[in-house]
Amino acid sequence: MSKIYSKIAIIGIGLIGASIALAARRAGLVDHIIGCDADPAVGVEADELGLIDEFTTDAVAAVADADLVIMAVPVGALGPLAEQIIPAMKQGAVLTDTGSTKRSVIRDVSPHVSPDIHWLPSHPLAGTEHSGPAAGKVDLFDGRYWIVLPLDAPEEVVVTFEAFVTGLGATKERMDPDYHDKVLALTSHLPHLIAYTIVSTATDLESQLKNDVIRFSASGFRDFTRIAASDPVMWRDVFINNDEAVLEMLQRFSEDLSYLQRAIRWGEKDKLEELFHRTREIRRSIIDAGQS
Amino acid sequence: MSKIYSKIAIIGIGLIGASIALAARRAGLVDHIIGCDADPAVGVEADELGLIDEFTTDAVAAVADADLVIMAVPVGALGPLAEQIIPAMKQGAVLTDTGSTKRSVIRDVSPHVSPDIHWLPSHPLAGTEHSGPAAGKVDLFDGRYWIVLPLDAPEEVVVTFEAFVTGLGATKERMDPDYHDKVLALTSHLPHLIAYTIVSTATDLESQLKNDVIRFSASGFRDFTRIAASDPVMWRDVFINNDEAVLEMLQRFSEDLSYLQRAIRWGEKDKLEELFHRTREIRRSIIDAGQS
Numbered sequence: 360m361s362k363i364y365s366k367i368a369i370i371g372i373g374l375i376g377a378s379i380a381l382a383a384r385r386a387g388l389v390d391h392i393i394g395c396d397a398d399p400a401v402g403v404e405a406d407e408l409g410l411i412d413e414f415t416t417d418a419v420a421a422v423a424d425a426d427l428v429i430m431a432v433p434v435g436a437l438g439p440l441a442e443q444i445i446p447a448m449k450q451g452a453v454l455t456d457t458g459s460t461k462r463s464v465i466r467d468v469s470p471h472v473s474p475d476i477h478w479l480p481s482h483p484l485a486g487t488e489h490s491g492p493a494a495g496k497v498d499l500f501d502g503r504y505w506i507v508l509p510l511d512a513p514e515e516v517v518v519t520f521e522a523f524v525t526g527l528g529a530t531k532e533r534m535d536p537d538y539h540d541k542v543l544a545l546t547s548h549l550p551h552l553i554a555y556t557i558v559s560t561a562t563d564l565e566s567q568l569k570n571d572v573i574r575f576s577a578s579g580f581r582d583f584t585r586i587a588a589s590d591p592v593m594w595r596d597v598f599i600n601n602d603e604a605v606l607e608m609l610q611r612f613s614e615d616l617s618y619l620q621r622a623i624r625w626g627e628k629d630k631l632e633e634l635f636h637r638t639r640e641i642r643r644s645i646i647d648a649g650q651s
Numbered sequence: 652m653s654k655i656y657s658k659i660a661i662i663g664i665g666l667i668g669a670s671i672a673l674a675a676r677r678a679g680l681v682d683h684i685i686g687c688d689a690d691p692a693v694g695v696e697a698d699e700l701g702l703i704d705e706f707t708t709d710a711v712a713a714v715a716d717a718d719l720v721i722m723a724v725p726v727g728a729l730g731p732l733a734e735q736i737i738p739a740m741k742q743g744a745v746l747t748d749t750g751s752t753k754r755s756v757i758r759d760v761s762p763h764v765s766p767d768i769h770w771l772p773s774h775p776l777a778g779t780e781h782s783g784p785a786a787g788k789v790d791l792f793d794g795r796y797w798i799v800l801p802l803d804a805p806e807e808v809v810v811t812f813e814a815f816v817t818g819l820g821a822t823k824e825r826m827d828p829d830y831h832d833k834v835l836a837l838t839s840h841l842p843h844l845i846a847y848t849i850v851s852t853a854t855d856l857e858s859q860l861k862n863d864v865i866r867f868s869a870s871g872f873r874d875f876t877r878i879a880a881s882d883p884v885m886w887r888d889v890f891i892n893n894d895e896a897v898l899e900m901l902q903r904f905s906e907d908l909s910y911l912q913r914a915i916r917w918g919e920k921d922k923l924e925e926l927f928h929r930t931r932e933i934r935r936s937i938i939d940a941g942q943s
Contacts, residue, residue: 550871579842591927635883
């Protein structure tokens with residue numbers, strides 16, 4: 360893999376930012392990585408982990424010479440950040456983000472974009488329940504999709520950025536914002552919301568039962584607690600910023616849950632079994648699609 | 652590990668039955684294993700896998716000489732099975748099951764129990780989304796809880812059986828039926844119900860969106876599809892037979908989900924973030940409890 364950008368700036372050195380740094384290094388995609396985080400302690404940690412070449416808490420200084428600026432912060436923070444850094448970016452540089460909602464990000468960032476730079480929102484479909492610089496994994500993006508939303512960027516700018524994400528190990532895919540938010544509402548946002556809910560239900564049980572729920576957490580609940588351990592601020596922002604699509608999918612989910620609830624209450628065995636057979640098929644499709 | 656029972660009969664050679672056979676062999680807990688399944692093809696498969704010493708489709712013949720009879724079939728099938736085999740069991744033999752609901756199992760099996768045998772319901776908290784004899788894993792029970800419900804069995808009978816499950820790799824734990832069903836409703840049954848529901852919601856989307864949901868299934872949804880691929884008949888029976896506790900937990904879950912839904916609709920960031928912090932704590936408790 361050869362060099363794609365000379366200098367990149369990563370704003371926000373959490374799970375995603377740190378993983379980008381590690382994977383870019385692994386593939387030799389860049390000469391120089393500037394890391395930026397509002398928290399100076401993150402700089403110390405990033406330094407100890409050897410993630411970046413240079414650290415600053417000043418986002419404006421971080422972007423000055425960068426060919427690519429990656430905003431890897433919670434989606435709720437993107438608007439003010441973009442407003443602050445765009446005027447400091449160099450002519451022809453590329454600005455992207457890694458947020459899980461795209462309509463809101465475009466709504467918040469686009470008003471601040473100047474004709475001097477290229478704004479190219481994106482979203483890597485990868486993550487774990489861990490957060491912070493130490494959560495970074497060099498192989499986080501390997502074989503995972505990285506959604507790119509070209510908007511008005513010139514084709515050669517998009518192609519170069521796609522080469523970069525491919526170099527990080529990801530599979531590139533273009534999508535429009537509405538469709539992205541709908542797909543993610545069901546594949547990612549709603550599952551997280553439900554995991555948060557069921558774990559919250561457990562926290563409200565009387566203490567003996569709650570302790571035993573924790574102690575005897577069989578596979579189902581344990582998987583949910585893992586999902587529900589994800590970064591609280593990031594996810595708060597996701598739900599607030601993809602509210603329309605999440606609420607629509609939640610409505611469908613609630614209807615389907617009521618259908619099952621009624622089938623259990625009335626002992627309708629055939630309905631349950633038939634539905635459970637259908638869901639098994641979906642799992643097979645995912646395995647066939649190589650995403651399991 | 653030394654021998655605990657001379658001869659055991661396993662009725663139902665699926666994921667659990669096959670794993671018991673493998674783990675009992677590994678630890679030298681028994682001299683002889685008779686496997687029984689209504690489906691003759693299962694016998695052929697079990698034979699090829701070298702799971703058991705002897706196979707029959709006749710449950711009555713299977714139990715005749717066994718010191719321990721393990722019914723590893725869906726909970727809905729336990730009543731008729733018990734009625735059929737108990738009169739054929741030898742004096743002083745132990746009868747157990749591995750069902751995920753315990754009140755219904757006791758309700759269905761106890762009327763058929765004779766004073767000549769010891770009835771000792773149990774439930775290993777272990778499983779995968781796979782089913783059938785080939786799904787058996789020698790280490791399935793390692794470090795997992797195996798709940799034992801002593802009922803009226805003499806203490807020495809219970810202690811011997813507990814030595815057997817410990818020998819299989821499990822950690823023994825006694826519980827009463829009501830409490831078992833309540834704990835499992837939240838840790839296992841409700842998570843499975845919800846996973847089935849969300850995957851079902853996906854199956855009803857228009858086909859392009861559905862295909863992309865499958866294609867781009869990020870970590871959340873993918874985890875759910877794994878859970879929702881579990882054995883349809885087994886789970887149908889679980890929900891029908893633990894309906895009371897499942898419906899109670901489902902009611903609590905629905906209330907909590909409505910709370911979150913409302914917080915999203917009204918953009919109440921603080922409520923969301925506060926709740927997501929709390930759920931993260933539960934995950935930490937589970938990791939501390941060594942069940943992650």
